[in-house]
Amino acid sequence: MHRRSFLAACGAALTACSKAAKIRLALNWKPDPQFGGFYAAPYQKHGLDVEILPGGAGTPTVQMIGAGSAEFGIVSGDELVVARSRGNDVVALFAVFQNCPQGIMVHASRHLASIGDVLKEGTLALQRGLPYARILEKKYGFDRVKVVPSPGGDISAFLRDEKFAQQCFVMSEPLQARHAGVDVKVFPVADIGYNPYTTVLATSGAQLKSDPDRTLALTAAMVAAVRGGWRAYLNDPVPTNTKMHDLNPSMDAAAFAEVAEAQKPFIETAELGNMTTERWTTLIGQLAELGDIPRAMPAQECFRNL
Amino acid sequence: MKKFLPPLIPLVVITLAVESSVRSGFVPSYLVPAPSAVLRALINSRDELAAAMAKTSAAALLGFALSTLTGIAIAVLLSSSRAIQRAFYPYAVFFQTVPIIAIAPLLVIWFGYGMKTVIASAFIVSIFPVIANTLTGLLSTDPALRDLFRLYGASPAVTLVKLRFPAALPQILTGLRVASGLAVIGAIVGEFIGGQGLGSVVDVARTQQRVDKVFAAVLLASVLGLALFGLINLISAVTLRRWHASEQAS
Numbered sequence: 001m002h003r004r005s006f007l008a009a010c011g012a013a014l015t016a017c018s019k020a021a022k023i024r025l026a027l028n029w030k031p032d033p034q035f036g037g038f039y040a041a042p043y044q045k046h047g048l049d050v051e052i053l054p055g056g057a058g059t060p061t062v063q064m065i066g067a068g069s070a071e072f073g074i075v076s077g078d079e080l081v082v083a084r085s086r087g088n089d090v091v092a093l094f095a096v097f098q099n100c101p102q103g104i105m106v107h108a109s110r111h112l113a114s115i116g117d118v119l120k121e122g123t124l125a126l127q128r129g130l131p132y133a134r135i136l137e138k139k140y141g142f143d144r145v146k147v148v149p150s151p152g153g154d155i156s157a158f159l160r161d162e163k164f165a166q167q168c169f170v171m172s173e174p175l176q177a178r179h180a181g182v183d184v185k186v187f188p189v190a191d192i193g194y195n196p197y198t199t200v201l202a203t204s205g206a207q208l209k210s211d212p213d214r215t216l217a218l219t220a221a222m223v224a225a226v227r228g229g230w231r232a233y234l235n236d237p238v239p240t241n242t243k244m245h246d247l248n249p250s251m252d253a254a255a256f257a258e259v260a261e262a263q264k265p266f267i268e269t270a271e272l273g274n275m276t277t278e279r280w281t282t283l284i285g286q287l288a289e290l291g292d293i294p295r296a297m298p299a300q301e302c303f304r305n306l
Numbered sequence: 307m308k309k310f311l312p313p314l315i316p317l318v319v320i321t322l323a324v325e326s327s328v329r330s331g332f333v334p335s336y337l338v339p340a341p342s343a344v345l346r347a348l349i350n351s352r353d354e355l356a357a358a359m360a361k362t363s364a365a366a367l368l369g370f371a372l373s374t375l376t377g378i379a380i381a382v383l384l385s386s387s388r389a390i391q392r393a394f395y396p397y398a399v400f401f402q403t404v405p406i407i408a409i410a411p412l413l414v415i416w417f418g419y420g421m422k423t424v425i426a427s428a429f430i431v432s433i434f435p436v437i438a439n440t441l442t443g444l445l446s447t448d449p450a451l452r453d454l455f456r457l458y459g460a461s462p463a464v465t466l467v468k469l470r471f472p473a474a475l476p477q478i479l480t481g482l483r484v485a486s487g488l489a490v491i492g493a494i495v496g497e498f499i500g501g502q503g504l505g506s507v508v509d510v511a512r513t514q515q516r517v518d519k520v521f522a523a524v525l526l527a528s529v530l531g532l533a534l535f536g537l538i539n540l541i542s543a544v545t546l547r548r549w550h551a552s553e554q555a556s
Binding site: 058063066079082088128129147154156160 | 334335336337411414415419498499500501506509510511512513514515
């Protein structure tokens with residue numbers, strides 16, 4: 001039923017160009033700078049009426065796209081590959097973070113030299129189900145460190161315990177820790193060679209195939225709007241930050257500004273959002289080796305640069 | 307057979323319906339796993355699931371035992387005087403309304419990662435129904451029988467042990483039935499944050515989009531809930547058989 005309504009909406013948008021189609025974009029977290037460009041995007045200018053659905057911990061955006069409860073969603077590259085291997089035809093359209101901003105944060109006072117040292121003692125809080133965590137486990141073993149669940153963005157346990165290391169977003173938790181007066185060192189996950197695209201705009205591949213002309217035009221309009229939004233946000237995040245702060249008052253205004261600045265190097269690239277076959281191939285190979293997907297798949301199926 | 311047939315019919319019908327709708331592609335398997343896939347996950351991950359089940363069972367049982375003992379003790383205390391009841395009962399309600407998911411991260415800070423946090427979570431979630439039901443039971447003693455005890459000069463302690471507590475048993479057991487299921491939920495929520503047992507399995511499987519394994523773990527959690535429920539029913543049958551209507555008819 002949703003499929004029909006989606007297509008009907010697309011059709012309406014394109015036959016009567018002036019009338020905007022109602023489209024849902026599902027986020028996998030609360031409004032914050034990692035979604036800045038999506039909130040800044042000039043959807044109306046591209047004939048789109050987009051409703052942004054904020055998420056929370058564990059919002060299943062990949063499944064939502066597959067089930068049609070959102071036409072677009074934010075996913076991570078590895079999530080998308082695993083979903084595809086399970087028959088959920090989800091396609092990446094625009095990768096906000098060209099380099100994975102995930103890292104492990106430790107107290108600088110421990111003078112650790114590499115990510116391997118982090119696994120030698122103390123406590124490590126991470127999401128064990130994530131592929132990078134299992135690559136770490138395979139490479140170094142978890143027998144000397146106590147592995148506990150990630151407390152999300154909460155750094156109170158980290159602040160209290162010098163031997164506590166924590167999964168983080170490079171541009172987020174480390175700033176909080178420094179504000180709290182703790183000097184930190186961050187080991188990016190990309191250092192171990194695992195570097196999936198993250199905060200990726202994705203849509204249903206089945207939709208794209210079922211009515212290529214209509215949906216492709218609509219999808220291209222969406223990507224163009226989003227790219228415009230990110231360009232605007234990178235130039236001047238202030239107005240969008242104010243808007244997002246109203247939606248997510250638990251994050252203070254100063255933090256919005258700081259994170260928006262810190263995330264820039266992860267996002268900026270020649271053509272914002274574009275992805276390469278090589279990067280997807282590497283990721284697919286890593287996930288196949290981990291056993292997260294039964295066999296490798298053609299990288300070209302996973303994404304589309306529009 | 308007569309006893310087991312009624313619950314078996316919906317089980318078979320629903321399982322077959324889900325299986326066929328997933329197999330026919332009507333429902334995508336990444337949204338709802340086929341029962342056969344859940345069974346396969348149960349078999350393939352049996353060692354991991356068994357170890358997780360053991361931890362969750364231990365935590366839920368300990369949390370439940372703790373809330374049974376503490377809950378009954380608190381109810382006895384509350385029932386001892388109107389003044390105490392007025393002063394403290396409202397705070398007992400706190401336990402019923404506390405959003406465990408919100409305070410669970412604090413439990414980690416207070417009790418550390420692991421078993422203690424999980425037990426605390428199971429305890430907090432399951433104590434209120436014990437207090438509320440026990441208190442109602444203790445306050446509903448037949449006045450005629452109380453008068454009789456007073457007439458014979460029975461001390462308050464004797465009245466409690468010989469009359470009020472036994473008379474309150476049906477209500478206490480109702481409280482325990484409600485609490486047993488809540489203790490399992492509390493343990494699993496605690497495990498999401500404290501990191502062990504079935505809660506941890508669910509958390510990891512969810513991240514890996516393994517819906518089959520999520521359901522396998524959830525299934526085991528409900529088995530645990532059923533087992534606890536069965537235990538209370540057994541105690542109920544033994545203690546109430548000779549005098550209470552609820553365990554006599556049929």
